[in-house]
Amino acid sequence: MTTIRLHNTKTRKREDFTPIDPKNVRIYVCGPTVYDRAHLGNARPVIVFDVLYRLLRHVYGQDHVTYVRNFTDVDDRINETALKRQLAGATGTLEELIASRAHETIEWYHADMDVLGALRPNHEPRATAYVPQMVAMIEGLIARGFAYANQGHVLFRVREYADYGKLSGRSVDDMIAGARVEVAPYKEDPLDFVLWKPSDAETPGWDSPWGRGRPGWHIECSAMAHELLGPHFDIHGGGNDLMFPHHENEIAQSCCAGDKFANVWLHNEMLQVEGKKMSKSLGNFFTVRDLLEQDVPGEVIRFVMLSTHYRKPMDWTQTKRAEAERTLRKWYALAATAEDGAPDSQLLAVLADDLNTAGAIAHLHKLASAGEAEHLRAGLQILGLMDELIPLWVAQAAFDLTDYEAFLSDARVTAMESKDFTHVDRIKTMLTRAGLQVQMSKDGVVLTPTAEFDADKLEALE
RNA sequence: GGCGAGUUGGCGGAGUGGUUACGCAGCGGAUUGCAAAUCCGUGUACAGGAGUUCGAUUCUCCUACUCGCCUCCA
Structure with missing residues (x-):
């Protein structure tokens, strides 16, 4: 059996991957906050972890992997849009407008990620559907002394958790020195983070022991991972900008609630534009949909993404786009001549070594020049670059020449x-x-x- | 300021303690009316310095630079 090796952020080492239960390998990936269309940076973890999902399914069996990726649909930016729409005369209650904003964003997300060849995870939980589980987890944390309620808020006592900061490699005192932590009257310590916060009339809220309110951002992943994957699971992934504070807080909450939580932590590097991280806040982003509308096929986007190792920053450039398209056209033409088969062991070995997708593509180049159509085809398939059929944009003669x-x-x-x-x-x-x-x-x-x-x-x- | 990641040939981008990918571009050749496509051939690059070693691009330390996180972010 192929041994998968993964760079575990927790240990900062490349380790052999050993599942807790080979009959049910469990992976959780932080999904999007559904307030707007996904930009290209959002697509990177989706594609990276889709390859991991495919590899795990190949090694452990299709029915022996459980992949969970959440939708965060409790967020002030969603509320803002809903409120704006209401003020602009949209019909429906604010809650309905919030729900419809989340719903339409999820549909966009699905449509865009489908085109990129990403398989749907086994579960795509929405935070709003798991509020009771979050409340229960928060109650447990209070009972154990790791959290406290104050003025309608519930906060996590960071200093009660000795391992806080271990994942991202920082100490509680360093963070005080950084001095960018928010001080608030309801906090015992400036480092404490919010588990629950009160909602006003214009904000969605749920009844709780602490009054009407809504969960903080981090608790949803802890609660949903616990509910869907259990107290101990194999892999937790996400973008490396989530390492702190999001993942650090998830670990604190879950471990203090009695879970063992994730064995392996995987973080993908950021997508860049002109050497800077692509992000909403820098305004240097474009969406997946923008590219698709410019007739850049999903497979081309995926190929470019996979041509750089996931732990390195990656620039999206026109040159890469064009090169990817030329390569794929050649490969599809060759792959079309073969039947479905199994990927060759060399390809699997490369891919299993910390998801070396760039190495895998290099191997595909060799297969292509050697004319090994069947292995090429299988390789394209495990990388998610084709299914049973050649993509339509290649196969179809759109114009009679x-x-x-x-x-x-x-x-x-x-x-x-x-x-x-x-x-x-x-x-x-x-x-x-x-x-x-x-x-x-x-x-x-x-x-x-x-x-x-x-x-x-x-x-x-x- | 603290923490983390990185710096590979013209460009992109893997990898390795000794034989040094792969793609694109370039160059030479075959082929072609000329091209294109294709095929053949062709390039010892690993930020700088010190150390460990028989030997380092690969390990250790230092320096420089780049990027990320520390505030919503994939």
Whole structure:
């Protein structure tokens, strides 16, 4: 059996992965807050952990992996949008408007991530559906002395948890020195973080022992992971910007509530634009949908994402996009000639070594140049770059080129006799400018659309 | 300021204590009316310094630089 090795943030080492229960390998990944369309940075963990999911399913069996990825639908930005819509005259209660905003965002997310070839997780829990579990967990933390209620808030006593900061490698005292922690009158200590907070009339809320309120951000993952994966599971993943404080707080809550929580922590690096992290707050983002609307196929986005190791920052560039598309067109053409098979052991070994997707792609290059269509096909499949069928954007001849081929062919035959090739060359230049690959040989003329194909430019030939 | 990650040939990007990927571009050749596509050939690069070692790009330390987190963020 393939041994998977993973870089565990908790130990900062690459370790052999040993499941708690090989019959049920459990993984939790922090999903999006559903307040707006997903930007390209949001897609990185989805794709990275989708490859891990596929690999785990391959190694342990399709039915022996449970993958949970949440939707955070308790968030002030969702509330803001709903409130704006209500003020703009939208019908429905504020709660209904909030729910519909969350709902539409989830639909967008699904649509976008589906195109990227990401399998749906086994569970996609929404925070709003797990509030009772969160309340129960908070009550437990209070009973054990790790949390306290004050002025409608419930806070976690960070100093009661000795291992706090271990994951992200910081000490409680360092954080005080950083001095960016929020001081609030209801806190015993500035480091304490919110488990529950009160809601006003314009904010969604649930009844609780501490009055009407809503959960803090971190508790949902602890509660949902516990509910769906149990007190001890294998892998917890997410972007490395979540390492602190989100994951640190999750660990504190869950462990103090009596859970063992996750064995392995995986963090992907950030996506960059012009050397800076792509993020909403910097405003340097574009969405997955933006790219799809520019006719960048999902497989191309996925290929570019996978061509850099997940623990390194990655720049999205036009050059990579174009190169990826050319490579994929070639590979799909070859893969189409083969039947489904199993991925070769070398590919699996590379992939199993801390998800070396870039190495896997390099291996695919070798398979392709060696003409090993079946292994290439299986490799594309395990990387999620194709299913049973070649993607439509490659397989479909969107435009009938036979007339143009005949036109050029006739001109060429004439030119062969007259030895005057100026007319042929003029046609060829036009076809090339329209984004066609022109191939002329003894067997005739073949036109193949490239990524830059633009049918409008063919009109110049009429 | 604290903590963390990183710095590989023209570009992208893996990896390794000694034989040094892979892709793109480039160059030379075959092929072609000319091209394209294809095929063949071609490049010892690992931020700087010190140390460990028979030997380091790979291990250790220091320096420089880049990025991230410490505030909502994937």
